[in-house]
Amino acid sequence: MKEEIIQLADKINKIKEYLDPPKRKKELDDIQKQLEDSSVWNDYQLLQNLKRKQSSIEQKLKTVEELENDVDTLLELSEFVEDDESYKQELEDNIKELTKKVEKAETETFLSGEHDFSNAIVTIHSGAGGTESCDWVSMLFRMYSMWCDNNEYKIEVMDLQPGDEAGYKSITFLVSGEKAYGYLKNENGVHRLVRISPFDANKRRHTSFASVSVLPEINDDTEIDIDPKDLKIDTFRASGAGGQHVNKTDSAIRITHIPTGIVVSCQNERSQHKNKAFALKILKAKLYQLEEEKKKKELEKLEGEKKKIEWGSQIRSYVLHPYKMVKDHRTGVEKKDVAALAVLNGEIDDFIREALKKL
Template identity: 50%
Template structure:
């Protein structure tokens, strides 16, 4: 149902866009024929709005990764620098919360560790909404702030660092498929207590999953059929557990690869003094309104990062 709703929404958006373009082109022709410049101006303005909407839709097409449609976790960690860095971490925490709220996503605070005097040492939010991970995945990295510190009695300029890590929420309701050709099934007589029937018939079942070497066996039931069914359930559970272990190992490997929170590793700089500028060091996208960016206006930075990741350039062929 989730996939169906996503597809229906995409199709309806394209249809609405096509209708809007067609209707406004007809209005322009009608206005020009009747010499009504006001109608023409309104139609042109509507087409410009549609063009901006089409650009946003184009970005949505970049969100085609396996986990892009998932909810996600956003972790913020302060770097070295004490109170100043912890205050910067809280500013980032608020920035992502505001961005998510602007898009109508639901935000839940999962973990929050306050700083010693102000700010936070670390915090984690869960962002719930369609393509939440797809939008936020390029925000992982170190973020640098330059400003006059409110915590410095001499009003000196300070540089602070905090790290952001984004990872998807994995849907654990997965369906484990097991090929019977990959398994060896043995039946044998159960041992131990259980009565004459259990001890004298081949009711116990052992299943060996050859690719992984996992072995499960069941002899609880008097019926071989019931034991076999339960053994298959046990095997699926073991394979599911193995998959979870692989995920955890992959997550740990990614966590271990996170770089030092400091110089040379930042993805974006936020400069409040001596001038005002936010610049993404990967894409070159800039904003001269850092207060807007810190209030959640992150879409231009995310769009450029997504386009760069898939080797596309927003605005080409336009």
Template identity: 45%
Template structure:
């Protein structure tokens, strides 16, 4: 009701989104409380006057409620400062040649399918195609509540072991790809970037992005001189829009660097070892000689690699969240 509430339209929209999210969360819990209260009342009546048909209906009503509560319990683990925010995911092919580039594209497809299953929106901002197949690097934004909270578990090096489809001898090949996940903080964190500290180049969009990539002269490459960070965007229809997106990506990466500095300083004061980058291998997918996906941080395993690569990443995300919360993964395949 403040008279100047809409004077800053972007800030007002951000606050309205937060308000709607809180309303939805409260409504969900209140709805569950009402359902349980009604069932409790029915149970008391059935104690006085047993009715087998009614008892069966009450019993059938419980599993869906239990399932919903279990999902909400996982959401309660997402208490990080930026867990509720959208996620900016970058995938880079590592060692392994063409197989690694193909592996990077497989990971992109997997996360896009995961996002679709969660009804999250996605937008590919940059796509650098591989020399023979796959991709060298890509950046995609995944928009939805808790997108970053869930996907931060995916940051790190992912390994694939299989018989190479690009090798004439069909030999076993190990490939690596790196996944980076940062929150979209542009709307809430004030990061100052001086105009003289950036260099901007424009070029024609290229790549196998299909409908995601607009092949015009509007693509933008932005370099932050002090940090050496380079971001690109070739998805939007105009150079102005690509500049805006590139600036958002740059701000997110600068914030990530600042956050790492703070964490490293805190850990140094505590005398703890700090991992400087997401360089460690977090998960392995083995297709040959046997089929298994294993997370090396939680030791959680899944035997169905096809299901995993089709977007069923939740069991690994939940195991990671439980591990961070001090629990033990209980979800079955």
């Protein structure tokens, strides 16, 4: 057990080296000087950004200090175990707890992108497979919902298109909470499911596909010019569940950005005004990403390199028959048997962590 503690200590040292406390403390001093400037307090967005950055750095420094104290305590406790076995179980439990803390801190060191601390706008589209794929969309939505519950993130469904028989043709939802986009951004891509179809009377094996798109929620202070003349705005009646109100008012909004051809919609709110506001938020996020892609000249299409939602293009496979396994094809992370089923119940942290390390 002492070796495990030493390994954890090595990981903590690497996290500390990556964080570079002297550099971070200098950043805190610079932020404090800016906050002492009275003009900053007249700029709400700048003030909020500075405070958010200050809080983030302070939290990271505090976390590393706490981890160092914890590992020192465990090393001391390990000395007692050599003389008294009654301490063994307590030490094992503490090692497991510290391991989780270190893994979380390790993951957060890779969150350094401009929008990693933003909320996330997630859209899941059904692909090849008809009813099967629509049901697969609902399963993925459930998986992400459970992950959000486990990590204290809030989900708000903003748009959905029900499937003809089951599930959803597409669903868009907002994940609110610190680092939501940073954690979820690498879920972007095609997800493949292999199972015995519950919709097939002959109980044959089917393969279904769904694409996941993840965008950051863009702050109001980010400069994205949208000319009202470039927008075509349509209202329609919501097609999802929602009682009599849904069928009686044209509260749903569809916005087409004419220069780019981007189409966004929102129908979940009863207020047409709220639906329009959220649809514009999605449009702003998509236009921002489009501009970023043009600058980098790495991608030609919106939301990353678009692949057909079918064979050979998946980032992750979820196989439930004839064996149970979930495999991420980018990182090589695999979960088998009971662990594979746990993935569909929201336990995707290992996939997220390895993707942040390697991608």
